[in-house]
Amino acid sequence: MKKFLWAFALVATTSSFTFAESLTGKSVSGSNSEIKKENKIIGGTKAPLGAWPSTVALLSAEKLGRGNYHAQFCSGTIIASKWVLTAAHCVVDSDTGALDEASSIKVLVDTSDLGRGGRRENIRRIIVHPNYYYQSGDADIALLELEYDSGIMTIPVSGDDAPIGLLATVVGWGATDKDAKYFPEDLQEVEVPIVSKSICEDIYGTTEFTQNMICAGYSQGAKDTCKSDSGGPLMGIQYGEYVQVGITSWGVGCAQPGHYGVYTRLSQFDGWINYYTRNSSNRGGGYESWSRFYSGEDSGGSLFFLLFPLSLLLLRRKIKGAV
Numbered sequence: 001m002k003k004f005l006w007a008f009a010l011v012a013t014t015s016s017f018t019f020a021e022s023l024t025g026k027s028v029s030g031s032n033s034e035i036k037k038e039n040k041i042i043g044g045t046k047a048p049l050g051a052w053p054s055t056v057a058l059l060s061a062e063k064l065g066r067g068n069y070h071a072q073f074c075s076g077t078i079i080a081s082k083w084v085l086t087a088a089h090c091v092v093d094s095d096t097g098a099l100d101e102a103s104s105i106k107v108l109v110d111t112s113d114l115g116r117g118g119r120r121e122n123i124r125r126i127i128v129h130p131n132y133y134y135q136s137g138d139a140d141i142a143l144l145e146l147e148y149d150s151g152i153m154t155i156p157v158s159g160d161d162a163p164i165g166l167l168a169t170v171v172g173w174g175a176t177d178k179d180a181k182y183f184p185e186d187l188q189e190v191e192v193p194i195v196s197k198s199i200c201e202d203i204y205g206t207t208e209f210t211q212n213m214i215c216a217g218y219s220q221g222a223k224d225t226c227k228s229d230s231g232g233p234l235m236g237i238q239y240g241e242y243v244q245v246g247i248t249s250w251g252v253g254c255a256q257p258g259h260y261g262v263y264t265r266l267s268q269f270d271g272w273i274n275y276y277t278r279n280s281s282n283r284g285g286g287y288e289s290w291s292r293f294y295s296g297e298d299s300g301g302s303l304f305f306l307l308f309p310l311s312l313l314l315l316r317r318k319i320k321g322a323v
């Protein structure tokens with residue numbers, strides 16, 4: 001029994017799109033009762049323990065006295081052993097455009113719980129993309145170089161655009177309610193489909209919504225990132241592995257009908273990221289094909305990926321039983 005559970009957990013984490021999708025059903029739109037039940041990230045759930053090891057919390061050094069929970073203000077991801085990817089607006093003063101001091105931020109690694117565990121890592125330097133402009137929010141991307149190799153599992157950054165309709169995952173410790181009053185201790189996750197460029201240009205206008213952005217979410221709202229989720233990852237499965245395609249950047253309110261969350265479009269920054277991280281060890285990447293888990297009606301594929309690993313397990317047990 002124990003073995004079965006372990007195997008199940010493994011399957012569940014490697015293909016969690018399938019499981020989340022099949023467990024919550026196709027009502028990704030969310031019936032009212034579902035929306036009331038789920039109120040994390042916004043409309044999400046607590047992430048399984050250890051599910052997103054590469055996601056880290058950014059802590060404000062001056063607030064550390066009150067603990068990680070009070071000091072957390074943004075997220076980031078470990079994309080190479082000593083490099084954290086985050087949003088530029090997390091490390092630049094929004095009034096003056098001044099860059100934060102490296103010593104003013106600590107990186108909390110190795111825990112999804114702000115209330116316990118983890119290690120605080122020091123930052124050696126902060127690199128903001130040269131095209132980032134704090135008044136427009138364009139090119140909202142920055143790299144933090146850690147003082148030491150983190151030893152944390154890295155997430156590959158995809159060089160490709162995620163296909164429209166792909167059910168992507170966002171995670172963070174950001175607000176769980178639209179008014180941004182409640183913040184969780186445990187990392188939250190929710191799935192949001194990638195939305196077409198033209199839809200987001202229509203909503204936000206081409207000056208606001210630039211070529212360096214992608215958006216994701218539901219026309220009816222209800223599931224979205226919110227305050228303090230910034231800098232965290234928007235991820236999809238490419239060739240059976242989670243890769244990062246976006247960075248949580250901005251939105252109009254949170255989880256509002258008619259508005260989508262906006263994320264930094266990582267395919268635009270492939271070269272810039274590589275320039276800094278290429279000599280670092282432990283980098284993932286180089287995948288070509290996207291998972292077939294879309295938000296649309298293709299449930300045949302999902303069912304296959306749910307049943308296939310299970311049948312393998314059953315087969316294995318049968319063989320073992322026969323020996």
Ligand code: ARG
Nearest residue numbers: 227228229230250251254261
């Ligand atoms: N700018 C916010 C932050 O600093 C993230 C907002 C994301 N908003 C949204 N509606 N998706 O944490």
